[in-house]
Amino acid sequence: MLLELRYVTKEYPLRSRRKSLFKPNPRLKAVNQINLTIKKGESVGLVGESGSGKSTLAKLIMKMESVTSGQILLNGQPIHGRQINDVKMYKQMQLVLQDSSSSLHPKMQVKEILEEPLRNYFPEEKTVWEVTIRKLLKLVDLDSSFLSRYPHQLSGGQKQRVCIAKALAVQPEIIIFDESIASLDQASQMDIINMLKHIQKKQQLSYLFITHDLKSTQQLCDRVMVMYQGELVETFSRWDSQQLSHPYSRLLFQHLD
Ligand SMILES: Nc1ncnc2c1ncn2[C@@H]1O[C@H](COP(=O)(O)OP(=O)(O)OP(=O)(O)O)[C@@H](O)[C@H]1O
Numbered sequence: 001m002l003l004e005l006r007y008v009t010k011e012y013p014l015r016s017r018r019k020s021l022f023k024p025n026p027r028l029k030a031v032n033q034i035n036l037t038i039k040k041g042e043s044v045g046l047v048g049e050s051g052s053g054k055s056t057l058a059k060l061i062m063k064m065e066s067v068t069s070g071q072i073l074l075n076g077q078p079i080h081g082r083q084i085n086d087v088k089m090y091k092q093m094q095l096v097l098q099d100s101s102s103s104l105h106p107k108m109q110v111k112e113i114l115e116e117p118l119r120n121y122f123p124e125e126k127t128v129w130e131v132t133i134r135k136l137l138k139l140v141d142l143d144s145s146f147l148s149r150y151p152h153q154l155s156g157g158q159k160q161r162v163c164i165a166k167a168l169a170v171q172p173e174i175i176i177f178d179e180s181i182a183s184l185d186q187a188s189q190m191d192i193i194n195m196l197k198h199i200q201k202k203q204q205l206s207y208l209f210i211t212h213d214l215k216s217t218q219q220l221c222d223r224v225m226v227m228y229q230g231e232l233v234e235t236f237s238r239w240d241s242q243q244l245s246h247p248y249s250r251l252l253f254q255h256l257d
Pocket residue numbers: 012013028030048049050051052053054055056057212
């Protein structure tokens with residue numbers, strides 16, 4: 001299994017006005033006992049309303065937050081421990097966020113932005129960096145005229161494409177998308193989804209595609225999981241509302257068209 005979550009829970013302390021020495025501070029279970037698996041080459045959607053715990057889960061998987069309990073394994077190795085170092089982990093797993101402006105350095109040209117991961121992960125391949133950068137741009141449907149542009153000279157969709165190219169530069173096994181295309185218009189979203197599908201097939205990549213919009217998972221994902229109030233309440237791979245068991249999943253289906 002490429003990625004496996006076993007009973008993963010994340011609690012945050014809740015601020016309470018009255019502190020008592022005798023009562024434990026109240027805590028919020030942002031993520032509650034989540035079990036999930038993603039195989040090589042599989043594309044999995046994670047859908048849920050705002051506050052259901054999706055981003056917290058992404059942060060736990062990317063080791064940006066510590067787990068309260070449970071285990072996350074990448075290729076069988078627990079990531080929240082000393083068994084796997086961060087460089088090795090981020091070589092296998094990359095994250096693409098919604099707000100691309102925060103992950104693109106404003107003073108770097110696209111060429112430099114894409115060179116950075118190659119410098120970090122493939123220093124011995126310096127002679128082919130330039131060719132690789134052009135290939136990456138082509139993969140995300142941008143031509144080489146973009147190489148010299150700065151982030152402020154790109155549209156939202158083009159910025160997201162550069163972020164995706166930056167993640168692909170590392171040649172990861174899995175990419176986690178956290179609302180990565182949510183801020184784009186419908187047509188750009190569809191373009192990027194089709195592009196991601198094409199790349200995934202070509203490279204046998206795995207995706208965890210996190211979104212509040214069920215429709216965007218329909219094209220891209222083999223399997224969809226529904227999160228509600230920190231828990232995984234449903235998993236389905238057939239788009240048949242009759243098969244759903246949780247009222248929230250049924251509600252999501254009602255808003256599909
Ligand atoms: N650092 C934190 N400290 C305390 N509570 C937090 C923290 N981060 C998230 N939470 C809480 O955890 C819950 C889940 O938040 P999370 O951001 O994971 O939801 P989400 O499903 O990604 O929502 P959205 O779609 O709006 O981004 C929310 O109630 C949120 O307020």
